Structure formats: structure tokens, C-alpha cells
Amino acid sequence: MNLLFYIAAVVSVLSTLIAITRVNVTHALLYFILSLISLATIFYTIGAHFAAVLEVIVYAGAIMVMYVFVAMMLNLGHATIDQERAWLKPTIWIGPSLMAAPLLAALVFVLLKDTSAAEMGHTVTAAKQVGIALFGPYVLAVELASMLLLAGLVGAYHLARK
Amino acid sequence: MFEFVVGSPLNIVLILGAVLVAAALLIWVERRVLGFLNERLGPNRVGPWGIAQSLADVGKLITKEDWVPPFADKLPFIVAPIIVPVVMLLSFAVIPIAPGVGIMDLNIGLLWVLAMAGLGSYSAMLGGLASNNKFSLLGGLRAAGQMISYEVFMGISILGIVILSDSFNLREIVEAQHKHGWFVFPQFIGFIVFVIAGLAETKRWPFDLAEGESEIISGFNTEYSGMKFGLFFVGEYIGMLLLSALIPVLFFGGWYAPFGLELPNAIISGIFWMCAKTGCWIFFFILVRAALVRPRYDQLMNYGWLVMLPLSLLNLLVTGAVVLAQGN
Numbered sequence: 001m002n003l004l005f006y007i008a009a010v011v012s013v014l015s016t017l018i019a020i021t022r023v024n025v026t027h028a029l030l031y032f033i034l035s036l037i038s039l040a041t042i043f044y045t046i047g048a049h050f051a052a053v054l055e056v057i058v059y060a061g062a063i064m065v066m067y068v069f070v071a072m073m074l075n076l077g078h079a080t081i082d083q084e085r086a087w088l089k090p091t092i093w094i095g096p097s098l099m100a101a102p103l104l105a106a107l108v109f110v111l112l113k114d115t116s117a118a119e120m121g122h123t124v125t126a127a128k129q130v131g132i133a134l135f136g137p138y139v140l141a142v143e144l145a146s147m148l149l150l151a152g153l154v155g156a157y158h159l160a161r162k
Numbered sequence: 163m164f165e166f167v168v169g170s171p172l173n174i175v176l177i178l179g180a181v182l183v184a185a186a187l188l189i190w191v192e193r194r195v196l197g198f199l200n201e202r203l204g205p206n207r208v209g210p211w212g213i214a215q216s217l218a219d220v221g222k223l224i225t226k227e228d229w230v231p232p233f234a235d236k237l238p239f240i241v242a243p244i245i246v247p248v249v250m251l252l253s254f255a256v257i258p259i260a261p262g263v264g265i266m267d268l269n270i271g272l273l274w275v276l277a278m279a280g281l282g283s284y285s286a287m288l289g290g291l292a293s294n295n296k297f298s299l300l301g302g303l304r305a306a307g308q309m310i311s312y313e314v315f316m317g318i319s320i321l322g323i324v325i326l327s328d329s330f331n332l333r334e335i336v337e338a339q340h341k342h343g344w345f346v347f348p349q350f351i352g353f354i355v356f357v358i359a360g361l362a363e364t365k366r367w368p369f370d371l372a373e374g375e376s377e378i379i380s381g382f383n384t385e386y387s388g389m390k391f392g393l394f395f396v397g398e399y400i401g402m403l404l405l406s407a408l409i410p411v412l413f414f415g416g417w418y419a420p421f422g423l424e425l426p427n428a429i430i431s432g433i434f435w436m437c438a439k440t441g442c443w444i445f446f447f448i449l450v451r452a453a454l455v456r457p458r459y460d461q462l463m464n465y466g467w468l469v470m471l472p473l474s475l476l477n478l479l480v481t482g483a484v485v486l487a488q489g490n
Contacts, residue, residue, distance in 0.1 A: 071291065
């Protein structure tokens with residue numbers, strides 16, 4: 001399980017990086033889907049089976065399908081690829097990267113120093129426990145999320161109205 | 163005597179082999195049955211009754227030039243046909259065939275099938291998008307809209323079963339049906355919605371608008387030839403096999419014999435009844451293909467969102483209320 005975790009982690013970081021640096025939107029989406037699936041694998045290896053499969057159903061299977069659907073609807077051609085390429089010049093990304101580097105270093109340092117982490121992959125969280133947690137202590141968050149979704153639904157209806 | 167344990171190498175090899183052989187045979191069976199229903203013979207030249215037709219087809223597809231159109235987007239074009247057969251075979255891993263016969267005994271088996279179905283929709287979409295052809299793009303768009311819509315109803319329609327059996331595990335669902343009777347009776351609406359949505363997910367007749375050969379040539383696979391087309395084709399048949407195996411597991415008691423017609427050995431009886439029930443559903447889907455006409459795309463969407471969604475939500479609501487009222 002440990003080895004599987006590290007493989008999935010490496011794939012997830014690499015595919016996310018590649019997804020950001022692609023100029024072709026279809027390729028970027030493909031790598032993004034890969035990154036989501038590897039995230040699901042990570043969830044699975046640490047025992048959160050329910051979260052893992054929801055990650056695939058909701059993110060990789062539904063939301064990313066919508067992204068690809070929009071990419072198809074817009075049917076972007078070479079003009080956008082050139083535009084993306086122009087935006088991805090080193091002068092644009094080198095400044096933010098240099099500033100973000102110390103933050104990454106700090107994060108890695110903290111993670112390496114922390115030895116209190118529990119051994120992973122020993123407790124499996126069942127779907128029932130997730131449900132009890134969601135509709136027990138976190139019921140307010142669930143209700144708020146549902147209200148946000150309702151607002152989105154009403155907004156979509158308003159935009160689509162003729 | 164062999165010892166059957168879920169996930170043993172023997173199980174994996176046997177099930178994988180059986181599924182692939184069944185999918186290949188299915189192509190021949192469907193063409194032959196459709197032929198008889200249309201008052202023609204169908205493929206009857208290769209081997210006795212034409213049974214080796216699929217082998218000849220594979221030979222032809224493999225020896226064909228493996229061509230990628232110069233205007234296509236290479237990476238997604240090559241990835242797209244691989245996705246659907248792989249994902250469908252992965253789904254088969256959680257299907258319980260008999261006690262001890264199966265590849266994975268996953269506690270989230272039902273969700274696993276839904277997740278794989280969700281990933282399977284990329285095949286048609288990416289194929290249509292990467293072909294860089296107007297007809298392919300239209301086919302891909304249709305596939306995307308259809309699959310993302312019908313996935314919703316498919317997911318909601320089987321939640322009633324989860325409530326009744328108190329589990330996402332397909333084996334426990336089968337055991338629950340052994341105790342409480344087939345779920346097709348208390349979940350009749352869920353069953354109808356599931357069959358229709360499942361048929362739409364496999365993009366089979368009458369839901370093959372993504373191909374729609376009378377309107378958009380061959381839809382998302384217009385630019386595909388050789389074994390790449392073959393993978394789309396085999397993926398569709400494995401999907402049909404998966405759906406035909408999933409319906410008995412969820413609604414018709416899985417491997418348990420109906421009316422007490424058990425065979426002496428539990429495993430042989432399980433495999434026999436599971437195959438028999440799956441076969442019935444395969445035959446049903448072939449008959450549906452011969453009997454129905456393809457709807458218009460707006461009819462498909464209206465039917466989905468205005469009929470199937472309210473029905474499946476109502477089913478879920480009533481099931482939940484009844485179970486709650488009975489106090490489990």
C-alpha cells in the first residue's frame with residue numbers, strides 16, 4: 001500500500017504540472033483527469049474507499065465530462081493554442097514561481113519534520129460512517145452546500161431562459 | 163476439485179477469458195439473431211452456422227492499416243478507443259458470479275460500477291473531439307450529453323436497492339435478495355429506469371444517437387478504422403454483457419436459483435443460473451434493437467429529464483419513507 005501511495009502521489013503531482021503547462025486544452029483536460037484519478041488512488045490507499053470512488057464519480061466522471069463538453073462546444077482551434085503559448089512565456093510565470101518556491105520549501109520542511117503521522121492504510125472508513133458524519137455533526141455544512149447548489153441551479157435556469 | 167476463492171488467479175483468468183470469448187460470440191449472436199428477425203440469414207459462412215465469424219472479423223481488423231488521420235489530434239485519438247474496453251473489464255471485476263467466484267469483493271462495488279461507467283463516457287467524447295471532423299464532433303457532443311444525463315438517473319435508480327439491502331456490496335445485495343425476495347418487485351420503477359438508463363449508457367440501439375449512421379455517418383468513430391474501431395466495438399459489447407449481468411445481480415437474485423431449481427453443487431448451480439439470467443437479458447437487448455426506432459435527440463433529452471428523473475426521485479423518496487416507517 002505504501003508503494004502504491006507514493007506511485008499515485010508522483011503521478012498526481014506530475015500530471016497536475018503537465019496539465020497546467022499544456023497549451024492544447026484537450027491535452028490539459030486529459031492530464032487533469034489523470035491527476036484526479038491518481039488522487040482517488042491516494043484516497044483509496046489511505047483507507048477512504050468511499051471518498052475515492054466519489055472522487056472518480058463526481059470529479060473525473062461528471063465535472064470533467066462537463067469541461068470536455070464545453071471544450072467541444074467551443075471547438076477551439078489553433079488561434080487559442082497560439083494565444084495560450086503567448087501567455088505561457090517565461091517572463092510571465094518566472095516571477096510567481098520564484099515567490100512560490102519558498103512556500104513549497106517551507107511546506108516540504110514541515111512535512112519532513114513532522115513524525116507524528118499515524119501509520120496509514122489500517123483503518124478503512126465505511127460509507128456508513130461518512131453518512132453519519134455528514135448528517136450528524138456536519139449537517140449545517142451539507143445544508144449550506146445544498147443551498148449553494150440550488151442557487152447555481154436557479155442561476156442556470158435564468159441564463160437558459162429564452 | 164478446484165477451490166474457488168474470490169480474487170484467486172484461477173478466477174481472474176477464467177472470468178477474463180469467459181468475458182472476452184462471450185463478447186466475441188455476442189457479436190456473432192447479435193448479427194445472426196437480427197438477421198433472422200429481418201428475414202435474412204446473417205453471417206453463416208465461417209465455421210458451422212458462421213460461429214467463427216468474429217475470428218474472421220478480428221483477422222480483418224488486425225491486418226488493416228492502422229491509420230491516424232493527419233488532421234486528428236494524435237494523443238486523444240489513440241487514447242480514446244482504449245478507454246472503453248478497459249473500463250468495462252474493470253467493472254466486471256466486482257460482478258459476483260457465484261459464491262466464491264468473482265474477482266473483487268469490494269464494499270463499494272455498486273459505486274465502483276458507476277465510477278467506471280462515468281469514465282467510460284470519455285471514450286466516445288475524446289474520439290469525437292480528437293477526430294477533428296464535423297460529424298465526429300457532433301457524435302461526440304451527443305454522446306457526452308446523453309451519457310452525462312442518463313448517468314444521473316442510473317445512479318439515483320439503484321439507490322432504492324442500497325436502502326433495501328443496506329449495502330453497496332454486490333454480494334451482500336444478492337444475499338439480501340435471497341432473504342427478502344427479488345428486488346424487482348419492491349423496486350419496479352427503479353428497475354425500469356435502470357434498464358433504460360443502462361441501455362443509454364452502453365449507447366446501444368435505440369440510444370445510439372452518438373453513432374446515428376443515417377444522419378452523421380458513424381458519429382464519434384467515423385475516422386476510426388482497423389483495430390481502433392474494433393476496440394470501440396468490443397467495448398460496446400462488453401458493456402452490454404456487463405449490463406446484462408448487472409441487472410440479475412441487482413434485481414433478480416443474482417446466482418440464486420428461482421423457484422427452488424437448485425443444481426446439486428452450489429458453485430455450478432450459481433454459475434449456471436447467473437449465466438442463464440445474463441443470457442436472457444442479452445437476448446432481450448437484441449430484441450429491443452430489432453423492435454424499436456431511434457428517437458430524435460431532443461426527444462431523448464426531454465424523456466430523460468422530464469420523465470426518468472422525476473420517476474427515479476419519486477422511487478427513492480417512497481422507498482426511503484417506507485423503510486423509515488417500518489423502522490428497518
